[in-house]
Amino acid sequence: MQLADGTRKPVATERMHKIFICRSCADVDAAPAGPDLAARLRARLSTSAEFGMIEVVDSRCMLSCGKPIAVSLTCPGKMSYLFADVDAATDLGNLVTLIRLYRDSPGGAINDARPVGRLRHCLLGRLPT
Numbered sequence: 001m002q003l004a005d006g007t008r009k010p011v012a013t014e015r016m017h018k019i020f021i022c023r024s025c026a027d028v029d030a031a032p033a034g035p036d037l038a039a040r041l042r043a044r045l046s047t048s049a050e051f052g053m054i055e056v057v058d059s060r061c062m063l064s065c066g067k068p069i070a071v072s073l074t075c076p077g078k079m080s081y082l083f084a085d086v087d088a089a090t091d092l093g094n095l096v097t098l099i100r101l102y103r104d105s106p107g108g109a110i111n112d113a114r115p116v117g118r119l120r121h122c123l124l125g126r127l128p129t
């Protein structure tokens with residue numbers, strides 16, 4: 001958009017990305033592990049300025065309760081993803097890699113999911129923008 005003085009309006013290139021982690025998902029007779037995973041992910045992301053536009057959200061149920069833990073990724077103007085069966089004990093590093101790939105993809109497409117390890121087998125769906 002051109003302004004009255006002939007310059008162009010700056011375009012926001014940084015968009016807030018959100019990762020939702022279900023706070024209720026739990027295996028039978030087990031406590032929900034999502035809140036602890038979210039806290040550890042927040043702590044990990046806070047160690048690097050590169051993740052300044054990432055918000056970790058303790059989420060309500062995402063209707064994927066049979067495979068704890070449900071996790072989703074969203075950002076305005078990008079495709080969104082829903083995962084289930086995310087393992088709080090082993091997937092923290094995979095989530096960081098997933099966030100980095102998602103953040104760096106202009107439209108949200110992750111064409112090579114091999115770097116996210118077992119998370120690529122946890123994908124339930126991708127929603128268009």
Ligand code: FES
Pocket residue numbers: 022023024025026060061062063064065066069070
């Ligand atoms: S309780 Fe986590 S998706 Fe339903």
